[in-house]
Amino acid sequence: MQYKSQSVAYWYFAVAMTLFGLQLVFGLLSAAKYLGPDPLLYILPFDVTKVIHTNLLIVWVLTGFMGATYWMVPDESRTELHSTKLAYVQLVLWTLMGVTAVIGYLFRYGTGNKLLEQPLPHKIVIVICMLIFLYNISMTIKKSGRFTTTEGVLLLGLFSSAVLFLPALLHYENYTVSIFYRWWTIHLWVEGVWMMIMAAFMAYLLIRLSGADREVMEKWLYVIVGLVFIAGILGTAHHYYWVGVPSYWLPIGGFFSALEPAALVAMSIYAYGAIRRAGLGHPNKLALHWTIGSALFTLFGAGLLGLAHTWPSVNKWTHGTLITAMHGHAAFYGAYVMIVLAMITYAAPSLTRNRPESGSSLGYWAFWMQITGMFGMTLSFATAGIGQVYLERIMGMGYLDAQLKIQVHFLMLIATASIFTIGVALFIYDFFRYAPRFISDDEPQLNVVDARSNA
Amino acid sequence: MNNRQARMFAIAGTGLSVLIFLGLTLHSHSKFDELTNAENITPQVTHGKDVWHKYNCINCHTLFGEGAYYAPDLTKITQHRGAAYLQAYMRDPSKFYDENKHRRLMPKQNLSEEEITDLIAFLDWVSKVDNQGWPPRPILVTGGFIPGSDSVGAVASGEGTAAAAIRPVTAADDPRAQGEHVFRTATPACNACHSTAPGANMAGPTLAGIATRAAELVGSALYKGNATDVEGYIRESIIAPSNHLVAGDMYSANGASFMPIGYEETLTAEQLDNLVAYLATFK
């Protein structure tokens, strides 16, 4: 850690890891309900466990993004953060928002609008936190006067995420119109501006970990961002297929969303190329695993499995089945979970005491068990979803009867989810087992010399 | 390509996409009202939508295929089930489904009668939105187009008979729920030949929409039987299928329906009443 204010990242990561653990508890509960019968039917029904599962995901991934940004910006701009105090105020406010929202969901206090269930007061706090965050980061960069392309892409991604949240604050009388704008937030986040955030973290990590040439990396970063938006913006239409909007969105959605994997292919080539041409071997090989893993898993989960059902004539049959769950899990995990875990793994040796720079074998177990577990979960959802599509959608068997026929896949889901959960538990344990470095303001700056300072 | 060109590519590509997207969005706004029958969004429908949100329905069910995948899609539910059935169902789902058979049950939501009525109004509005004809084939809650497909669970549970897969009912249950039971358990079972899915004719015509068809028929000159109302027509069709014939060579010949007779003897009067009550919900 070159700049002591970077240590705020530790607390963001700590909150993120805690909520990640909690997310999985509710995920496993939800999966168990697929098997049924449900002894908790009147205490914690499926809708409650599911809404908590998805909301915790969004909250902790964003917490991870913020922590990773607070870590990365001082490195890139070569300066201390504008205000660590603001960063802590923001974290406390943000965590309170997340925790009270979850408690509220237990009592069905929410908007009942998928993924945007946060009640209005919570949404307003989210906006306030984003504003504090963007202000703090912008001031940091402004003070330093050094502004890299990687940082610029990251900042633009974060800023646009905040802007795209605004339609979610409005109320729509017409259910179809409300769906239309819901995707401005959800789709344009995950297949648009969050991709910028991910690509920026990836560029940062590849430059630091493999010593790849910054000029080249940043040029490709532009290309990737361009591809993401050319395909992703009009690709929003793949959510407009059967919801009551004009039919011209069908071919548009099919064509442009089929182009979306291009950016993900580019990203994988970019990551692979970077390690091939690597001039410098950074000792943190574990972080490199997470980084490259993220690029490849995104290609699989988002690119391949997204493509699998994005064409209207296919989506007509798969829409609203477990096929969507298959893709959602693999894509989110590869793109956003893994990139946050990569940033954490990269920063952890500096943020905590006595942690070996190269990662421990526990860390590798965490990596491989998560990959295996998530791959297995994806296959379970896929096989269940394929069964569902044929039985229910094509042959016309009733929903409840078809679900009975695919029970065995739910068993497989629970088994693989358990492997995944163990992998996550190991990661969380590995994160918390080394104490954080506490640096009081009057202490002289730490003198950690490593490859990072070369970049 | 140099760095500057790469940047131009990103900016120009993004800018152009944003412009097209915003243009199409504007145009879509001019079509929303027509496609969604916005004039039918009454205060009732709006309240029904609020009920839908308030009870977090979307986190088990899907609407327009969006939501959670734990419970059936409800986009066209009001075209499969009559309002009376839905009203009774939402008062207490456990009267209609058995958690031990389907391993899943909708928890009772304690909705007020008004909430239920408005929710049904909302769902009915949803079912009429022009959404490119999705789903391409009806999505059913239970049963199926394939004869017997909903009773396979019986084999799995080792109980042998087809009837065992079907939730047992007691006299305390809603008459329509008991009627549904009869529909599957009578000998021969009605669902061996009739589906309740629109357009899915099997050996017999689909019973989806039977109440609406019957209402139109009984007053008309085409009708040859003795019934004067919907319930009467359904009852007559069960016990004396040849009194009025549904057109089609696959359904009858020489003035006699292919449907078996004898239900008057094999069903009790109460079972018959319940069956009629159940079928009369298919509007």
Ligand code: HEM
């Ligand atoms: C990292 C990138 C991506 C993430 C995190 C992601 C995540 C998700 C999630 C969570 C959903 C479910 C949303 C819901 O049901 O409310 C979804 C739906 C969908 N995604 Fe993606 N996705 C990504 C990329 C892609 C790509 C590249 C494609 C196409 C090539 C794609 C195609 C689709 C389609 C067609 C649906 C709608 C499925 C349906 O409801 O019929 N996604 N995505």
Ligand SMILES: [Fe+2]
């Ligand atoms: Fe999407």
